[in-house]
Amino acid sequence: LSGDLADLYQEVIIDHGRRPRNFGELEGATGTAEGFNSLCGDQLSVYVKIADGIIADITFQGAGCAISQASASLMTTALKGKMKDEALALFGRIHAMLTEGPNANVHPDEVGKLAVLSGVWEFPMRVKCATLAWHTLRSALEAPGETVSTE
Amino acid sequence: VSARPTALFDPGSSTSVGTGQASGRTDVEAVRAQFPILTVRPYGNPLAYLDSGATSQKPRLVIDAMAQFFSEHNASVRRSVRYLAERATEAREGALATAQGFLNTTDDEEIVFTRGATKGASLVAATYVAGHLGEGNEVPVTEMEHHSKIVPWQMLCERQGAQLRVAPISDADELPLGEMSPHHGGSDMALTVRSEKTVYNRPPYNFEAGTPDLAGAVGLRHETLAAHEHDVLAYGLRSLSALPGLRLIGTAPATAPAKASIVYVVLDGAHPHGIGTILDRHGTLVRAGHHCAQPSLSRFGLAATARASLTCYSTRHDIDARVGGLGTFKEAFH
Numbered sequence A: 001l002s003g004d005l006a007d008l009y010q011e012v013i014i015d016h017g018r019r020p021r022n023f024g025e026l027e028g029a030t031g032t033a034e035g036f037n038s039l040c041g042d043q044l045s046v047y048v049k050i051a052d053g054i055i056a057d058i059t060f061q062g063a064g065c066a067i068s069q070a071s072a073s074l075m076t077t078a079l080k081g082k083m084k085d086e087a088l089a090l091f092g093r094i095h096a097m098l099t100e101g102p103n104a105n106v107h108p109d110e111v112g113k114l115a116v117l118s119g120v121w122e123f124p125m126r127v128k129c130a131t132l133a134w135h136t137l138r139s140a141l142e143a144p145g146e147t148v149s150t151e
Numbered sequence B: 001v002s003a004r005p006t007a008l009f010d011p012g013s014s015t016s017v018g019t020g021q022a023s024g025r026t027d028v029e030a031v032r033a034q035f036p037i038l039t040v041r042p043y044g045n046p047l048a049y050l051d052s053g054a055t056s057q058k059p060r061l062v063i064d065a066m067a068q069f070f071s072e073h074n075a076s077v078r079r080s081v082r083y084l085a086e087r088a089t090e091a092r093e094g095a096l097a098t099a100q101g102f103l104n105t106t107d108d109e110e111i112v113f114t115r116g117a118t119k120g121a122s123l124v125a126a127t128y129v130a131g132h133l134g135e136g137n138e139v140p141v142t143e144m145e146h147h148s149k150i151v152p153w154q155m156l157c158e159r160q161g162a163q164l165r166v167a168p169i170s171d172a173d174e175l176p177l178g179e180m181s182p183h184h185g186g187s188d189m190a191l192t193v194r195s196e197k198t199v200y201n202r203p204p205y206n207f208e209a210g211t212p213d214l215a216g217a218v219g220l221r222h223e224t225l226a227a228h229e230h231d232v233l234a235y236g237l238r239s240l241s242a243l244p245g246l247r248l249i250g251t252a253p254a255t256a257p258a259k260a261s262i263v264y265v266v267l268d269g270a271h272p273h274g275i276g277t278i279l280d281r282h283g284t285l286v287r288a289g290h291h292c293a294q295p296s297l298s299r300f301g302l303a304a305t306a307r308a309s310l311t312c313y314s315t316r317h318d319i320d321a322r323v324g325g326l327g328t329f330k331e332a333f334h
Helices: A003-008 A011-018 A066-079 A084-104 A108-122 A124-142 B026-032 B060-073 B083-103 B117-132 B151-160 B214-218 B226-241 B272-281 B294-299 B316-333
Strands: A031-037 A042-051 A054-063 A147-149 B138-142 B163-167 B190-193 B198-200 B246-249 B262-267 B287-289 B305-309
Touching: A003 A108, A003 B272, A011 A066, A011 A108, A011 B316, A031 A124, A042 A066, A042 A124, A054 A066, A054 A084, A054 A124, A066 A084, A066 A108, A066 A124, A066 B272, A084 A108, A084 A124, A108 A124, A124 A147, A124 B272, B060 B083, B060 B214, B083 B214, B117 B151, B138 B151, B151 B163, B226 B246, B226 B262, B226 B316, B262 B272, B262 B316, B272 B287, B272 B305, B272 B316, B305 B316
Parallel strands: A031 A147, B138 B163
Antiparallel strands: A031 A042, A042 A054, B190 B198, B246 B262, B262 B305, B287 B305
């Protein structure tokens, strides 16, 4: 792969897409939400366990493309141990990076490993694949039990 | 309206697609030359358009007929004595004659122009069938339907207490196996409207409320293309089934009766969206996803497939491009 495609399918994304981390239901979850991408039929659930305002544990489960699986997987690894508010702030930065690209002025340091998702911006049809897990997370944190859609 | 454009596929001429299989590739090239969009080069690559099942491309003569309609005749049909409305009405009658020739009908009341097939299916459900359906009745659909052919019947059955019955399809994706009342209120469907009672117009006008896709009707042109599609389909099935790790969904052979020129594939562990994106950047446009046929995909235990749909301008080159793109995909992901 070369050019935009190489930016999209970075090694880390292919790896997380193939072997998603923190995959499965979470016993004792305090919040959960289900997300659908009606465009492609992708579906995933996010489970969070909040203790003292901290995300003590977070998992996800579902079926989708490499981008959506990798985005969810990377999200769970980035958020474990983070404050709920920090998670929501990161949601904002990731969302801006995915939808506005370089115009969002999100510095790579502000998103850590999740910077590998920055190439998705070049593929407007695929942005929703990457944002699905994050919208579902927000719902799990703010309105548990809700079903979200990328539409 | 005007002199009829020359036929896209003249069965008697040497550029016919129907005889093209015997005389070689030049014939399909002559057909392709009539589709301006096929010269577009996505990301600098030649275009292999394999999504005609979702939206078919239009040849120059259809584009010209529609452009001529919009440029010279566009008006509300059958609704005025103005010059343009008369031209639009003539255009509608001309389109009717074309459709009658295609469908081999002679009765003016048998053809209704709608905005599209989805609207047409809803119209039949909400009018003819609604008037005849009640408790104890069943509406048969099949497992292979598009959502637009399931949802209107589901809604109707719910409303009228009837049962929706789903006919199963085989692993090969084969199916082991027609009076209406006005529907959409609007101009031209009624003869007189008073607040207490409306007297309806005669068919088909009572079903063509509002402004139908008249330019679309004017653009109708047709010819038999089955032989060409079949050739490319058979080639596609052969080349794709040779790819390791690839599974064809719907294993009926190209020779099966009523086999559509569509090839659905899934690739070992890979999501069709990745396939769609990578092929796209190489100029090969396929459809990835559930194709608005989720019940059918569940039947095969799938959420999504990558789909190539073929038509008159599809070539073996398009198939080769797809096979090549799938190779690139496999390299990147394995």
